[in-house]
Amino acid sequence: MTQNTQFTKAVGNANEINELLRRYGVKFGIYKNGVFNEQFFPFDPIPRVISAEDFKSMEKGLVQRVNALNEFLFDIYHDKKIVRDGIIPEDFIYISSGYLAECEGITPKNKVYSHISGIDLVQAKDGEWYILEDNLRIPSGASYPLIARELTRIAAPQAFEENPIIDNRGYAKLLKETMEDVNCGGARAILTPGRYNAAYFEHSYLAEHTGSVLVQNDELFVEDNILYHRTYSGGKTRIGVLYRRIADEYLDPLTFLPESLIGIPNLMEAYRSGNVGIINAPGNGVADDKGIYYFVPKMIKYYLGEEPILKNAPTYLPFYEDDMKYVMEHLDTLVIKDVAEAGGYGVVFGSDLTKEKLEEFRATIIAEPRRFIAQEVIDFLDLPILENGETVMRKADLRAFVLSGKTTKVWASGLTRFSRNPDSFVVNSSQGGGFKDTWVLSR
């Protein structure tokens, strides 16, 4: 059975599915010219399908990768053996914006730093999966396939009767378990910067489905190194685990950026004292630095003594002389990424640049070699999407979600994002991309 005929039932009900997504307010926020707009996230009813065999291998590779990344983070904030052994140059650690000296010596529960990892992959035309990025800070997106599946099952139940699809609706349970693994005694809370955050839908949806309190900073306070939620009746409730959806540097104005208006004073002291678990652990951004990505296969060998199961996209670090030479010679065919950027920004395809711009860019790379990585453009598999009733092919990636508490588990689903622009590889929602469900088959 071909993919197209297999999923006709879901596609046939595309309008109903989109009506339901609209009804349930599946939105994301976006700032354009300083103005906040809430948009419905375009959903494509043709799912990405991952065979049971493919998923089994991907799952092993993802668990291996995230375990190595967690080992790396523990090492970096303690003994730094990987630096002393010359596997990773210290330049890539200490000048990374994700490295936080304030986290030195802190040991999170179970030695886990990245509890929720969003690993971006693409599938090449030969079927091989490549890792594009490790998002360990505050990766978002799990709520979209979660609610889309719920609604697709209502609008097109036949598709699920006829196909052996693993039910992905256990994400909230997985997340709740992960939060409980870190809980230091108290309520679960999700910290949001507020309604005007791009991922606010997700914050509130996950709070609802994990039975957590959705909080903003001014509702929280630290007293005697314990984090509390201030209740409207004048009381206080102890918070045992905080799934924060704000960046490290804004978390605690007394430890990080003093100008932060969305942080909680003394939170880091409560965390350091072991009185509250923070998901993901502060300081883990050093491992999702695009420069560190290059070293992940080496980490896997170093910490686990294993060969990496999943491949990185072929990557060059202009920091190294040989790589710089290669990048200079092949700049017009490579994709260059600014390590400080995210969300699809700071990504430049050499082939898109004019001769003048190419030379300007060459000079910038020479001047700031640590700022960039260069990758071969992977000719990744196009996926079918429905556009005005016609099926067209578009670039798509997959964000897999890996949850680490006492053990590391891969959610049998993921967020498949696609570009709506036929000439673009950029799939981010902030740049107009859409999403589709990811079906992992059970056999």
Add this chain to the structure above:
Amino acid sequence: MGTISLEHSDRLYWLGRYTERFFTTLKALEKQLDKMIGTAHSYEDYLDCFGYPDIYTDNRDFIQGFLFDESNPNSAAYCLERAYDNGIVLREEISTDSLSFLQMAKDTLAKAKHSDNVRLALLPLEDIIYGFWGSVNEHIYDDEIRNIIYIGKTVERLDLYMRMKYPFESVKREYVRLLKNLNRVPRHTPYRYNTKYLSGLVEALGSEEDYRRDTVKALESLAHLFESEEVYA
């Protein structure tokens, strides 16, 4: 869940008030639409209830302004937007299902704006709002949370009914409902409710004569009953 922040308690209250304000405004405007059939200006009494100036050129202008103009703080569209603004930050308390009814109401109202038959296009809204209240009742397990929303709803209803000069019996019914809701307030949260203003209400709503005479006093007492700051998103 058992932990409600001050801001969320305010938002729960205003969710109740704005949803009810939308609903009662809508119903009042539907009556106006009926009165307007075959007449040129038949909305003065509506404006009089609230002391609004008559700046409208005709029936159509009035209806557009009070039903659909989001910049008019007295319009149904404005009230619905504010209800949604409060609801969207209360998802984990009121549930995605309850919130979906407010989204449906927004979509239905937006469609009605461009409809050839506004009254017909508005009809589903009544069902949607009843659905919202059913969902609130069904999905909110925490009595305290539900009660704050209901207190907001009843305060709003009383306020509007008195301004719109509803019959005493209707007002009395809502007043009793408010007392029942206030009786459910846990003892540890008294400071949110200024019950001293209740005596003003009791006096003003004691009998039909009192009601006719003391509506202004009753409205004042009502405004102070729940000392809540309106939260703007």
